Amino acid sequence: MKSLARVWILLVLSGFISYAASAQLVPASVQPDGPPPALRPRKTWHFAAAGDSRNCGDIIMPAIAHGAAQDQAQFYWHLGDLRWTSDFDEDMLAAAKLQHKHISIADYENRSWDDFRQNQVAPFGAIPFFVGIGNHETTYPKTRAQFENAFADLLNIPPLKEQRERDQKNGVVPDAGPKTYFHWTLDGVDFIYLDDATHDEFSPDQLQWFEAVLGADSKNESVHTVVVGMHAALPESISRGHSMNEWQQGGTTGEQVYRDLLKFRNDAHKLVYVLCSHSHYYMEDIFNTPYWRSHGGVLPGWIAGTAGAHRYTIPKNAATVAKENVYGYLVGTVNAPDSPAGSIQFEFKEIHESDIPQSVVEHYSPEFVHWCFISNSSVKPDNGAPGPPPVP
Numbered sequence: 001m002k003s004l005a006r007v008w009i010l011l012v013l014s015g016f017i018s019y020a021a022s023a024q025l026v027p028a029s030v031q032p033d034g035p036p037p038a039l040r041p042r043k044t045w046h047f048a049a050a051g052d053s054r055n056c057g058d059i060i061m062p063a064i065a066h067g068a069a070q071d072q073a074q075f076y077w078h079l080g081d082l083r084w085t086s087d088f089d090e091d092m093l094a095a096a097k098l099q100h101k102h103i104s105i106a107d108y109e110n111r112s113w114d115d116f117r118q119n120q121v122a123p124f125g126a127i128p129f130f131v132g133i134g135n136h137e138t139t140y141p142k143t144r145a146q147f148e149n150a151f152a153d154l155l156n157i158p159p160l161k162e163q164r165e166r167d168q169k170n171g172v173v174p175d176a177g178p179k180t181y182f183h184w185t186l187d188g189v190d191f192i193y194l195d196d197a198t199h200d201e202f203s204p205d206q207l208q209w210f211e212a213v214l215g216a217d218s219k220n221e222s223v224h225t226v227v228v229g230m231h232a233a234l235p236e237s238i239s240r241g242h243s244m245n246e247w248q249q250g251g252t253t254g255e256q257v258y259r260d261l262l263k264f265r266n267d268a269h270k271l272v273y274v275l276c277s278h279s280h281y282y283m284e285d286i287f288n289t290p291y292w293r294s295h296g297g298v299l300p301g302w303i304a305g306t307a308g309a310h311r312y313t314i315p316k317n318a319a320t321v322a323k324e325n326v327y328g329y330l331v332g333t334v335n336a337p338d339s340p341a342g343s344i345q346f347e348f349k350e351i352h353e354s355d356i357p358q359s360v361v362e363h364y365s366p367e368f369v370h371w372c373f374i375s376n377s378s379v380k381p382d383n384g385a386p387g388p389p390p391v392p
Helices: 003-027 057-070 088-099 107-126 144-150 158-169 206-217 250-270 360-364 366-374
Strands: 045-048 071-080 130-132 181-185 187-193 225-229 271-276 282-284 300-303 327-334 344-352
Touching: 045 057, 045 271, 045 366, 057 071, 057 088, 057 107, 057 327, 057 344, 057 366, 088 158, 088 360, 088 366, 158 181, 158 187, 181 344, 187 206, 206 250, 225 250, 271 344, 282 344, 360 366
Parallel strands: 045 071, 071 130, 187 225, 225 271, 271 300
Antiparallel strands: 045 327, 181 187, 282 300, 327 344
C-alpha cells in the first residue's frame, strides 16, 4: 500500500509540474481551463508614447521608432501635433533645400501630412501606430474633418475597429465609425484617447461616449487599468497655463473628465493613468497641485511633448521630475516584476543626437540634425550664446 501511495503522489506532482511549465508558455488569455486570473503567470509587456513631432519630428521620430523596437513595444501612441501647420516645419525646409527645391505655402499645406506618414509613421514598420489629434491638426486651413479623412486608415486599424464592434455588440455605445476619440483594450488595460484639439471640446457627444466607456470598464472584471491619453492636459495641472484651462469649455468639461476618473478609481478600485503632451517638455506627477490635493485627489499624470517640437522652458512650479530641452518618449511597462497586477511603470527615454539613424542624418545633413539639438528650443544654451540661425 505504501508503494502505491508513493506512485500516486508522484503522478500528481508530475501533472502539476507539467501544467506549471505549460502555463509559462501559453498566454493567460488563451487558457480557458486554467487557474483563476490571479494565479496565472503575469506577462510583462511594453508600449511607447509621446506627442508634438512638428518642427524636427522627421529627425526625432525615426530614432523613437528604433528605440520602441528595441523596447519590444506593443504599439506607439502619438499624442497629437504632427506638423506645425501655422508655419513651415524646419525639417521639410531642410530636405527641400538639399534637393535644391522650393516649398510654396500650397505645397506645404498639401504635403505636410503625407510627409508625416512617410518620415514619422513608416519607420515604425510593423509596430501598430495609434494617431491622436492635436490643436495644430485643426489650425487653418486644416480641419478635424480633413484629419479624419486623411488618417481614416489609422483611425480604423484593427484594434480600434474591433473595439467599436464589441462596444456595439455589448450595448456600450453605437458604432458611429472612426472618430478622433477612440479606445481599445489590450490585456486588461483600456487605452482611451480624448480629442481636446479645439475650443468646443469636450463636446457633449464625446463626454457621453467617454462616460459610457468608463461605466462599462467599471463592470468588466477583465479590465483592471485605464490609461487616458489626450493632447492638452486636463485642467489644474502644473502646466495650467498651456492646457485645457486656456478656454472656458475646456476648463469645465476637462474638470468633469478628471472627476469621472477619480470616481472610477475610487468606486471601481481600478488603476488610472493620464498621459498628454502639448507642452514641449517632459514632466511627471503633473496633477500633484494644491487644487487637486484639496479637490478630490491626485491622479498619476505625465507630459511628454518631446517628439521633435520646438522645446519650451519648464514652469517655475515644475514637478520634482521635469526635463526641458530634451527629446524622447515614454515607455510604459505593464505588469512589471514585483509590482501590483495591472500596474504600469513609466520611464522617459531621452533621444540624443547620436541616436539619430545614419540614413536620416544623410537625408537631412549633419548640420541640420545638429541644429535640431542645439537651436530648436526656447531654452538658452548654458553659455548664453545663440545657436546657429534657422534653416532658410
